[in-house]
Amino acid sequence: MKDKYGREIDYLRISLTDNCNLRCIYCMEEKDNNFLKNEDKLTNDEICKIVCESAKLGIKKVRFTGGEPLVRKDILELMQRINNIPSIKEIYLTTNGILLEENLEIFSKSGLKGVNISLDSLNEENFKKLTRLGDLKKVLSAIDKCISLGIKVKLNTVIIKGINDKEIIDFVNLTLKNPIDVRFIELMPIGVGSKYKGINNEDIIETIKNNYKKFEEVKKNKSGGPATYIKLNGAKGKIGFISAISNCFCEECNRIRLTPEGFLKQCLHFNYGIDLKKLIRCGVSDKDLSLAIHNSIFDKPEKHLFMQKSKDKELKFMNQIGG
Ligand code: SAM
Ligand code: SF4
Numbered sequence: 088m089k090d091k092y093g094r095e096i097d098y099l100r101i102s103l104t105d106n107c108n109l110r111c112i113y114c115m116e117e118k119d120n121n122f123l124k125n126e127d128k129l130t131n132d133e134i135c136k137i138v139c140e141s142a143k144l145g146i147k148k149v150r151f152t153g154g155e156p157l158v159r160k161d162i163l164e165l166m167q168r169i170n171n172i173p174s175i176k177e178i179y180l181t182t183n184g185i186l187l188e189e190n191l192e193i194f195s196k197s198g199l200k201g202v203n204i205s206l207d208s209l210n211e212e213n214f215k216k217l218t219r220l221g222d223l224k225k226v227l228s229a230i231d232k233c234i235s236l237g238i239k240v241k242l243n244t245v246i247i248k249g250i251n252d253k254e255i256i257d258f259v260n261l262t263l264k265n266p267i268d269v270r271f272i273e274l275m276p277i278g279v280g281s282k283y284k285g286i287n288n289e290d291i292i293e294t295i296k297n298n299y300k301k302f303e304e305v306k307k308n309k310s311g312g313p314a315t316y317i318k319l320n321g322a323k324g325k326i327g328f329i330s331a332i333s334n335c336f337c338e339e340c341n342r343i344r345l346t347p348e349g350f351l352k353q354c355l356h357f358n359y360g361i362d363l364k365k366l367i368r369c370g371v372s373d374k375d376l377s378l379a380i381h382n383s384i385f386d387k388p389e390k391h392l393f394m395q396k397s398k399d400k401e402l403k404f405m406n407q408i409g410g
Contacts, residue, residue, distance in 0.1 A: 246285065
């Protein structure tokens with residue numbers, strides 16, 4: 088369905104948990120994260136009910152995210168159930184990749200079309216510094232397995248001044264020999280992210296231009312999402328830029344978000360949403376649930392206001408909202 092600004096909303100991002108097996112420095116505190124209790128999170132039955140009603144309103148694509156979606160033990164059952172909803176055409180996953188390799192074959196048989204793997208360093212020491220807990224080898228090995236199984240991989244990389252800004256070209260070089268896209272995501276001033284200074288994508292492009300003279304712009308297709316892409320000459324993968332801060336893409340936004348505790352959020356920036364869990368646990372009818380989702384989609388804000396003072400600004404951390 089279309090929102091009041093005429094945007095076709097067909098993409099639901101579902102955050103399955105706020106918990107995570109890593110503690111990336113710009114996403115979470117090291118300790119005292121106060122994760123949700125299991126009973127406060129949506130169950131698989133509740134998520135499926137919301138996806139079914141959303142699908143009737145035109146949602147075709149679903150992505151599981153978090154926190155780390157793979158720490159949720161019942162994710163496979165959920166994927167299989169959502170894969171059986173006829174109008175859901177595509178299921179994707181955004182993950183840190185640590186627990187991915189062991190599950191890939193069964194996910195691939197259960198409808199998983201592609202994975203976005205967040206990876207901010209190719210250097211073991213730096214990776215540990217950034218994630219506090221991660222083992223880089225597990226992520227690299229999951230990437231290799233995705234490639235061997237033919238699962239589309241996009242790497243999401245956040246570049247932070249003084250931490251991994253020397254690795255830009257190492258990431259770019261990955262696209263030369265591997266059929267993976269590397270996407271640079273600008274750091275957003277959300278939660279602990281506000282403590283760090285990101286590098287904006289224009290500066291990253293400049294760094295790439297200084298190292299590579301020959302590359303081509305890649306034309307955007309309609310369902311291509313918010314990234315713009317370039318490709319190095321002869322490379323197997325593309326280099327993408329998601330510039331939420333320096334180049335707001337809200338005009339083309341096609342997504343809504345479901346938080347682990349059941350809030351349907353219209354936009355990452357704002358702190359409001361409708362409490363679908365409360366409605367469901369109070370016994371709402373399918374018709375009224377559908378109406379609530381419909382009204383929320385219709386009223387999606389025109390754009391984020393990250394760079395302005397706003398009383399409605401989201402104060403939660405990225406792992407709590409679902410990145
Ligand atoms: N744990 C999974 C992962 O890391 O892919 C999924 C959730 S994580 C919150 C999703 C994405 O949000 C990651 O790519 C991460 O780099 C990004 N992220 C977290 N905090 C951010 C921030 N302040 N600004 C921009 N991206 C952020
Ligand atoms: Fe966990 Fe993803 Fe946040 Fe890193 S970015 S702490 S992996 S939720």
